[in-house]
Amino acid sequence: MSSRKIxxxxxxxxxxxxxxxxxxxxxxxELEAFVEPGITTKDIDDLAFALCEKNHVLPAFKGYEGFPATVCSGLNDIVV
Structure with missing residues (x-):
């Protein structure tokens, strides 16, 4: 039985x-409007970080256990 609580x-x-x-x-x-064939994951990450700064929020992944980026992205329509 789990000890997690609501x-x-x-x-x-x-x-x-x-x-x-x-x-x-x-x-x-804004990221959806920006993404098109040929855009690198770094370009996406740079924009995501700039948008976080603009909105005065912190990206959840960046720096977590050494994770270097704002978004966790990959090829084939995958962005977290």
Missing amino acids: IIKSKSDIKKMRKAGIILAQIVQ
Whole structure:
């Protein structure tokens, strides 16, 4: 049996999560408009980092256990 617990969020927590989701959606929308054949994953990452800075948010992956990038991207339509 798992020892994980359900964490009940406060109204303030939910408000912050909603705001973060809106910012994320805007960033993804801008990245989608930018991506086209020939664009490198570094170009995508550079734009993603700039958009995070513009929105005063921190990229979740960058620096995590030494991860060097803002997005975890790969070929064939895969971006995390």
